Amino acid sequence: MTTVIKNGTIVTADLTYKADVKIEAGRIIEIGPNLSGDETLDASGCYVMPGGIDPHVHLEMPFMGTYSSDDFESGTRAALAGGTTMVVDFCLPDPGQSLLDALKRWDNKSTRANCDYSFHMSVTWWGEQVFNDMKTIVQEKGINTFKHFMAYKGALMVNDDEMFASFSRCAELGALPLVHAENGDVVAAMQQKLMDEGNNGPEGHAYSRPASVEGEATNRAIIIADMARVPLYVVHTSCEQAHEAIRRARQNGMRVYGEPLIQHLTLDESEYFNKDWDHSARRVMSPPFRNKQHQDSLWAGLSSGSLQVVATDHCAFTTDQKRTGAGDFRKIPNGTGGLEDRMPMLWTYGVATGRITMNEFVAVTSTNIAKILNVYPRKGAILVGADADIVVWDPKRSKTITAKNQQSAIDYNVFEGKEVTGLPRYTLTRGVVAIEEGTVKTQEGHGKFVSREPFTAVNKALSTWKELTAPRKVERTGIPASGV
Numbered sequence: 389m390t391t392v393i394k395n396g397t398i399v400t401a402d403l404t405y406k407a408d409v410k411i412e413a414g415r416i417i418e419i420g421p422n423l424s425g426d427e428t429l430d431a432s433g434c435y436v437m438p439g440g441i442d443p444h445v446h447l448e449m450p451f452m453g454t455y456s457s458d459d460f461e462s463g464t465r466a467a468l469a470g471g472t473t474m475v476v477d478f479c480l481p482d483p484g485q486s487l488l489d490a491l492k493r494w495d496n497k498s499t500r501a502n503c504d505y506s507f508h509m510s511v512t513w514w515g516e517q518v519f520n521d522m523k524t525i526v527q528e529k530g531i532n533t534f535k536h537f538m539a540y541k542g543a544l545m546v547n548d549d550e551m552f553a554s555f556s557r558c559a560e561l562g563a564l565p566l567v568h569a570e571n572g573d574v575v576a577a578m579q580q581k582l583m584d585e586g587n588n589g590p591e592g593h594a595y596s597r598p599a600s601v602e603g604e605a606t607n608r609a610i611i612i613a614d615m616a617r618v619p620l621y622v623v624h625t626s627c628e629q630a631h632e633a634i635r636r637a638r639q640n641g642m643r644v645y646g647e648p649l650i651q652h653l654t655l656d657e658s659e660y661f662n663k664d665w666d667h668s669a670r671r672v673m674s675p676p677f678r679n680k681q682h683q684d685s686l687w688a689g690l691s692s693g694s695l696q697v698v699a700t701d702h703c704a705f706t707t708d709q710k711r712t713g714a715g716d717f718r719k720i721p722n723g724t725g726g727l728e729d730r731m732p733m734l735w736t737y738g739v740a741t742g743r744i745t746m747n748e749f750v751a752v753t754s755t756n757i758a759k760i761l762n763v764y765p766r767k768g769a770i771l772v773g774a775d776a777d778i779v780v781w782d783p784k785r786s787k788t789i790t791a792k793n794q795q796s797a798i799d800y801n802v803f804e805g806k807e808v809t810g811l812p813r814y815t816l817t818r819g820v821v822a823i824e825e826g827t828v829k830t831q832e833g834h835g836k837f838v839s840r841e842p843f844t845a846v847n848k849a850l851s852t853w854k855e856l857t858a859p860r861k862v863e864r865t866g867i868p869a870s871g872v
């Protein structure tokens with residue numbers, strides 16, 4: 389059985405041209421004019437683009453005493469409805485738990501996925517077992533990325549010595565370390581101070597995590613990565629201070645990547661000062677939303693290339709779950725949704741406003757991610773041989789975002805009321821139509837795990853500082869007698 393996407397304009401990270409796309413057995417088999425096949429999908433007036441990849445989601449994640457409410461079924465259904473055809477979730481071992489045991493839990497949960505997925509492994513503690521497990525994870529389990537939390541003190545946070553050890557191990561194995569960069573010690577102290585002074589509302593969350601704690605941690609992680617001689621991927625880059633550290637490192641030759649979220653690009657800190665407690669609590673995530681200057685910095689990073697990726701950190705909690713933090717903002721589960729809205733929001737606020745081009749849109753939602761995570765060109769490409777993960781994007785189709793019509797399992801949407809123009813006409817996951825003109829035809833369990841190889845050719849991130857890096861023996865004479 390062959391399917392042809394006809395009469396569309398192909399938009400990739402570097403080209404825009406008119407051609408049909410022919411698909412067989414889940415892959416693209418031909419690209420060219422006047423193709424025919426057993427089934428035809430009409431793409432006239434549409435852009436035919438690589439399906440989105442969301443490199444940062446938390447589905448059914450055990451966190452802050454509860455589980456995030458979108459699981460691999462509803463989460464990937466939401467993804468497909470918004471044009472995203474692959475997600476990367478974070479496997480999260482409990483402190484003391486082996487990485488391989490944690491992975492078994494994630495393997496079980498993910499069997500319900502509607503689209504393809506991959507995992508990052510989190511390093512939440514350090515010891516010989518983690519050191520050994522990391523090798524198995526990279527060489528046998530198809531995972532080449534390791535996440536480190538510099539915040540969540542007393543829970544997920546790792547210290548600098550543990551981070552340096554893990555980064556060094558990543559360098560040996562050809563893996564890429566990721567960081568959640570916020571200074572967890574300072575955040576904990578600020579939280580306590582705010583609570584002691586009676587500031588227990590959701591705005592306390594934002595006050596306890598200012599941009600400077602993110603900037604400091606981003607810079608520290610970059611220096612540690614340079615010492616460990618490994619590239620670095622900074623998740624949810626939300627502020628100018630963090631972006632500035634990334635820019636500076638890149639200018640000095642380091643492979644450092646930054647990932648703004650669609651929420652930080654389009655929503656600001658005023659959300660935390662809403663009179664309605666629920667409104668503000670629903671928007672509590674880490675890092676918190678920032679002001680317009682920070683947003684401008686993130687947009688500038690996307691257009692100039694100093695930031696490479698747009699993600700969601702989709703980690704959805706219901707209003708009831710958020711209410712466990714009434715009277716103590718530290719207990720509000722951190723996280724917001726966004727999987728269904730990332731692509732339409734970025735198109736509306738980025739492409740339609742002229743901030744980024746269509747080709748840049750494809751790069752930051754798909755192609756750059758596939759390259760950084762080492763799954764290009766199987767994913768992130770419209771090329772013969774690539775998986776037929778494709779979105780047929782209708783730039784005229786519009787809607788008002790509302791929780792009433794969303795796929796996500798939660799009872800609100802942080803983008804409620806936003807008008808978006810630019811939506812999928814069709815979303816295809818490995819050649820199978822999952823979304824057609826707003827109708828959901830997803831198949832639970834269709835999604836497959838995507839194995840990612842270690843980085844072999846180049847896995848260095850040396851800065852050009854030319855400091856001493858390797859020990860050099862010095863032949864010395866005249867060593868003074870000690871202890872006299």
Ligand code: DUC
Pocket residue numbers: 446568672673674675701703722723724
């Ligand atoms: N931030 C969130 O807001 N949620 C999940 C984890 C994180 O780092």
Ligand code: ZN
Pocket residue numbers: 568623624674675
């Ligand atoms: Zn995080």
Ligand code: ZN
Pocket residue numbers: 624674675701
């Ligand atoms: Zn997060």
Ligand code: ZN
Pocket residue numbers: 444445446701703
């Ligand atoms: Zn996250």
